[in-house]
Amino acid sequence: MNDPQDHPDPYETTEAHVERLLGRALNSFDLPDPTVERLATALAHSSALHSSHHSASLHRTTHRHTYLLADGSTLSLWELVHDAGRDGVERHELYTEEAEARLAASRLPSGPPTRWSAEYADGRVLDEDDDFELLSALLARPIPAQPRMYVPDNSADHARRVLRRAENADRPGEETARRLRLAFAHHITQAFGRHCPVAGGRDAGFTLYEHQFLLLDGSEVSLWEVEHTATPDGRHMCEVYEDEDTARGAMESRARVR
Structure with a gap:
């Protein structure tokens, strides 16, 4: 025991x-x-x-x-x-x-957020004063191609739980939820993870996940989940979107609110 x-x-x-x-x-x-x-x-x-x-x-x-x-x-x-x-x-x-x-x-965070710095091809160096510009550049980077290792593991229920914990008003609706009831396998990929300054001079964590589902009819559906702590009290919040661009736009919008 x-x-x-x-x-x-x-x-x-x-x-x-x-x-x-x-x-x-x-x-x-x-x-x-x-x-x-x-x-x-x-x-x-x-x-x-x-x-x-x-x-x-x-x-x-x-x-x-x-x-x-x-x-x-x-x-x-x-x-x-x-x-x-x-x-x-x-x-x-x-x-x-x-x-x-x-x-x-x-x-889970493994330690305190580190100072941001990056160098563009033209020699310009960005630091914390340019954190929003750097965040935009990071969000715009494409995800490296990875093989999809679908796992049959109560995937329809997994999709239901992802949608249930979404707090954003523009989360996927009933039509998407109905399609995902046919999911029989899924794969989760972390597409982005970063800390950056937000309102009040504090740091917030942002993570983006793609939940990929294989349906019984052979089609595929993805849910893009944004997890962040850019909330007034610093609590953890989940938002879910139907496409990557909208999810990344939501992260950038949360990070720009000071």
Whole structure:
């Protein structure tokens, strides 16, 4: 037993463990409903430390929680624990797949943002005073071609969760959501990641992901997800768009608001 709390209770019931796990996770609402329903039938559980990373700026661990269910099957949840928030308080996140937990871990900042500098072909050197111009140049760069490794992994539900966490008013509508119900495989690519100054003289993080879906009819659909902290209180926010240009334009617009 290796649970992410100082002194786990060796006599804790599985029901209490599930309740505690869901209660402390910031994203428990994002778990698929069938998963939560199956957890309610758990009879026994085991927890183990899967990975650990500790540095001066970040403490991060991943734990695997495995449950024996009443029907004889097993179910695993992956818990990411980190102190990457602005206040340094320990946070917990839950994922149904190891790949999702790894992706979430890769999104965590590894240290303080560095000073920007770049040199154009004509010899001009840009620094923090030209950060917006540099950001525009970075956003305009094409994504290097990468092979699409589609994975059949409850992809329709993944698409539903991506759309559900989008907070922008111009997110994809019902027609796109209806098409994505036919998704049977998907692939996630990080297209951009950067910190830059925003309102109030603070730094905000921007990350762009392409969620690529393969549908049953052989067609492909992409959702472009922007994750950023350019919010008034510095909280994490997700926006989703149907095309890359609109997503990059939204990032640039958020970065220019001072």
